[in-house]
Amino acid sequence: MKVTQAWHGIPGTTIFDGVQARKGYALNKMCYSFNSAENRAAFLADEDAYCAKFGLTPEQREAVRERNVLKLIAAGGNVYYLAKLAGIFHLDVQDLGAQQTGMTKEAFKAKLVEQGR
Amino acid sequence: MKVTQAWHGIPGTTIFDGVQARKGYALNKMCYSFNSAENRAAFLADEDAYCAKFGLTPEQREAVRERNVLKLIAAGGNVYYLAKLAGIFHLDVQDLGAQQTGMTKEAFKAKLVEQGR
Amino acid sequence: MATIVGAITTSHVPAIGGAIAKKLHQDPYWQPFFAGYPPAREWLAKARPDVVVAFYNDHGLQFFLDKMPTFAVGAAPEYRHADEGWGIPTVAPFRGDPELSWHVIERLIAEEFDLTTCQEMLVDHAFTVPMSLLWPDVDAWPVRVVPIAINTVQYPFPSPARCFRLGQAVGRALEAWDRDVRVLVLGTGGLSHQLDGERAGFINKAFDQMCMEKLVAEPEALTRYSTVDIIREAGVQGVEFVMWLAARGALTGTVARVHASYHIPISNTAAGLLVMENRPRGAAESRAAA
Amino acid sequence: MATIVGAITTSHVPAIGGAIAKKLHQDPYWQPFFAGYPPAREWLAKARPDVVVAFYNDHGLQFFLDKMPTFAVGAAPEYRHADEGWGIPTVAPFRGDPELSWHVIERLIAEEFDLTTCQEMLVDHAFTVPMSLLWPDVDAWPVRVVPIAINTVQYPFPSPARCFRLGQAVGRALEAWDRDVRVLVLGTGGLSHQLDGERAGFINKAFDQMCMEKLVAEPEALTRYSTVDIIREAGVQGVEFVMWLAARGALTGTVARVHASYHIPISNTAAGLLVMENRPRGAAESRAAA
Ligand SMILES: [Fe+3]
Numbered sequence: 001m002k003v004t005q006a007w008h009g010i011p012g013t014t015i016f017d018g019v020q021a022r023k024g025y026a027l028n029k030m031c032y033s034f035n036s037a038e039n040r041a042a043f044l045a046d047e048d049a050y051c052a053k054f055g056l057t058p059e060q061r062e063a064v065r066e067r068n069v070l071k072l073i074a075a076g077g078n079v080y081y082l083a084k085l086a087g088i089f090h091l092d093v094q095d096l097g098a099q100q101t102g103m104t105k106e107a108f109k110a111k112l113v114e115q116g117r
Numbered sequence: 118m119k120v121t122q123a124w125h126g127i128p129g130t131t132i133f134d135g136v137q138a139r140k141g142y143a144l145n146k147m148c149y150s151f152n153s154a155e156n157r158a159a160f161l162a163d164e165d166a167y168c169a170k171f172g173l174t175p176e177q178r179e180a181v182r183e184r185n186v187l188k189l190i191a192a193g194g195n196v197y198y199l200a201k202l203a204g205i206f207h208l209d210v211q212d213l214g215a216q217q218t219g220m221t222k223e224a225f226k227a228k229l230v231e232q233g234r
Numbered sequence: 235m236a237t238i239v240g241a242i243t244t245s246h247v248p249a250i251g252g253a254i255a256k257k258l259h260q261d262p263y264w265q266p267f268f269a270g271y272p273p274a275r276e277w278l279a280k281a282r283p284d285v286v287v288a289f290y291n292d293h294g295l296q297f298f299l300d301k302m303p304t305f306a307v308g309a310a311p312e313y314r315h316a317d318e319g320w321g322i323p324t325v326a327p328f329r330g331d332p333e334l335s336w337h338v339i340e341r342l343i344a345e346e347f348d349l350t351t352c353q354e355m356l357v358d359h360a361f362t363v364p365m366s367l368l369w370p371d372v373d374a375w376p377v378r379v380v381p382i383a384i385n386t387v388q389y390p391f392p393s394p395a396r397c398f399r400l401g402q403a404v405g406r407a408l409e410a411w412d413r414d415v416r417v418l419v420l421g422t423g424g425l426s427h428q429l430d431g432e433r434a435g436f437i438n439k440a441f442d443q444m445c446m447e448k449l450v451a452e453p454e455a456l457t458r459y460s461t462v463d464i465i466r467e468a469g470v471q472g473v474e475f476v477m478w479l480a481a482r483g484a485l486t487g488t489v490a491r492v493h494a495s496y497h498i499p500i501s502n503t504a505a506g507l508l509v510m511e512n513r514p515r516g517a518a519e520s521r522a523a524a
Numbered sequence: 525m526a527t528i529v530g531a532i533t534t535s536h537v538p539a540i541g542g543a544i545a546k547k548l549h550q551d552p553y554w555q556p557f558f559a560g561y562p563p564a565r566e567w568l569a570k571a572r573p574d575v576v577v578a579f580y581n582d583h584g585l586q587f588f589l590d591k592m593p594t595f596a597v598g599a600a601p602e603y604r605h606a607d608e609g610w611g612i613p614t615v616a617p618f619r620g621d622p623e624l625s626w627h628v629i630e631r632l633i634a635e636e637f638d639l640t641t642c643q644e645m646l647v648d649h650a651f652t653v654p655m656s657l658l659w660p661d662v663d664a665w666p667v668r669v670v671p672i673a674i675n676t677v678q679y680p681f682p683s684p685a686r687c688f689r690l691g692q693a694v695g696r697a698l699e700a701w702d703r704d705v706r707v708l709v710l711g712t713g714g715l716s717h718q719l720d721g722e723r724a725g726f727i728n729k730a731f732d733q734m735c736m737e738k739l740v741a742e743p744e745a746l747t748r749y750s751t752v753d754i755i756r757e758a759g760v761q762g763v764e765f766v767m768w769l770a771a772r773g774a775l776t777g778t779v780a781r782v783h784a785s786y787h788i789p790i791s792n793t794a795a796g797l798l799v800m801e802n803r804p805r806g807a808a809e810s811r812a813a814a
């Protein structure tokens with residue numbers, strides 16, 4: 001599930017390069033569509049049909065179903081587009097950060113504060 | 118009606134620069150829409166309504182009504198987009214050339230051949 | 235000749251837009267952040283810009299991966315904000331300055347910058363949030379704007395050095411603009427933060443403070459960092475610092491720091507603010523000679 | 525390492541697409557034009573390219589003035605032609621080569637070309653007509669493609685020198701491509717013609733022939749012309765010659781002219797064709813040393 005990008009060697013980090021951009025195209029295109037309230041409503045009304053319309057891969061469909069950010073990234077998702085998917089479920093970037101680091105949101109927020117010391 | 122562009126000094130020539138691009142935006146946007154057969158049909162069905170939808174200026178509307186290429190260019194039209202408008206009336210670039218130079222199409226074609234001698 | 239009054243560089247975290255809408259300025263979480271901005275506004279009141287040229291990055295409101303420009307320059311009569319999908323309120327439209335836009339476009343393309351020219355362009359929170367911080371509570375924006383979007387979504391991004399040079403070329407273009415207007419340069423984004431991956435929540439205070447320090451007097455020193463260097467030091471989204479570099483590049487004179495503020499965290503981000511005044515090079519000397 | 529087999533530069537007048545569809549090859553008007561192409565195809569049969577990297581200009585099928593890129597590079601798995609509004613038939617889709625596209629994009633952005641990267645891109649007659657001339661009567665295109673669109677719609681265009689340098693950077697990127705593939709470079713457009721204004725119908729045979737002559741052995745001499753110079757000498761649409769310059773720029777070796785043809789008029793245009801072979805620099809010397 002974890003993406004390995006030997007070319008930069010930064011741990012826990014996926015740079016959204018050409019490889020990711022190709023892999024994630026359908027997923028990101030769907031997420032980009034969520035700029036529109038009408039499309040967000042259509043997704044909520046029938047998630048399967050909406051994902052099928054954009055031709056998500058099985059891996060992408062699964063990651064969307066699980067609302068699993070690391071899997072969404074591994075499937076080629078870009079965080080700026082994924083944020084629009086997360087917005088549908090009223091999740092903010094701290095929710096995403098907590099989920100990706102396996103922390104509670106409170107612990108994640110505390111870690112952020114800690115780095116200001 | 119004739120565009121004067123002192124900055125280049127080439128006679129009988131309008132370079133489609135920022136000034137023209139601003140002036141012609143609505144006209145060119147309409148013409149760009151003629152890549153679609155459906156839009157071409159809509160224009161033919163109700164030219165006034167179609168032009169109104171794109172917010173053409175009175176000068177642009179007049180030039181479209183007259184199918185006058187020099188006026189269309191003076192109103193900011195770009196020949197690549199205008200060619201799509203001309204296509205609706207089955208006019209090719211030699212028809213446009215003849216009209217702009219005040220020649221018959223045969224004379225215009227003969228002039229082209231002449232330049233190959 | 236246009237006068238470049240200076241540059242303001244600031245974070246643009248979307249949550250700020252939400253906090254402004256909810257009037258959370260005195261809330262304990264937000265107070266230390268908002269407290270940084272009154273000095274910037276006081277300076278602005280004296281600087282009196284007519285136009286803002288803004289370097290910012292679109293986050294998937296206007297541009298998608300189908301056609302992703304490296305540098306997109308606005309040439310529109312008006313720029314609108316729109317629904318970004320996760321609920322910050324939209325703001326009033328911005329009046330463009332197409333004549334200045336086209337002047338800048340002509341100069342930059344002549345200097346071999348391969349721009350994408352936009353006669354229609356939506357602007358996202360990266361543009362609107364800083365504008366709201368600088369001009370709160372206005373019915374209509376008191377300045378015209380020229381937005382310049384830099385790709386930080388899809389790698390390869392333009393290098394920090396290229397972005398700095400873009401800014402320098404914009405500065406030269408503004409200096410060559412034969413109108414009596416006062417221009418503020420804006421650079422939005424950063425500082426260190428990372429939203430995605432197991433490294434989410436990464437912040438680097440030492441690096442940010444070094445950047446804020448060097449940006450004023452030795453910006454060239456920062457252009458030695460590659461994109462990957464910045465991502466390593468400042469997090470994936472910390473690469474937005476290139477907007478600060480571009481804004482600093484546009485200052486053609488002697489640059490003085492007027493104000494700075496830095497606060498951790500806002501949302502997942504180290505929030506920075508820098509106000510730099512642009513003083514004509516050799517102004518003192520010319521006066522002496524006169 | 526990829527092998528750059530050579531470059532073909534050719535006019536792309538849309539009427540050619542119509543003539544192909546109507547099989548007018550033996551028609552007296554068309555015969556002298558089509559007669560130029562068999563030698564190009566014979567050379568191609570020996571050159572056996574796997575991939576075509578094509579410099580062309582969009583004429584308002586894909587790009588509009590809302591977002592006009594200077595250089596747009598395709599990175600799509602497939603490229604489709606579509607209705608252009610005035611009735612030439614569409615052709616079969618083209619298979620892309622996304623890996624090569626991304627390699628080129630990474631190299632070019634590292635060399636400070638500010639590309640717009642296109643994972644979806646329609647290609648117009650400027651791309652399809654030359655492909656049909658080089659590979660007539662195929663059910664499926666026998667090559668993969670990487671289309672690169674250069675703005676010649678909305679001034680300011682990139683300068684002829686910039687386009688030549690773009691080509692050179694593409695050549696360097698291809699040489700650094702670690703795959704055993706054979707690449708043909710295509711440059712489409714020109715030669716002299718002007719569609720618009722009282723000067724419509726302008727053609728300049730002497731200038732065209734000078735350009736075709738110099739392009740092979742002294743292309744740098746042609747990069748001294750500004751955009752306005754080329755428009756003055758070759759007509760407004762004659763500026764499409766920058767596509768020829770870009771294609772020639774991509775040839776990294778010793779360049780030999782294999783074939784040339786020139787005919788006035790096709791539609792309003794002086795139609796030119798040039799086939800240039802790219803021979804590895806110093807190949808003879810290496811053989812001698814071995
Ligand atoms: Fe941001």
Ligand SMILES: [Fe+3]
Nearest residue numbers: 536650713764
């Ligand atoms: Fe053309």
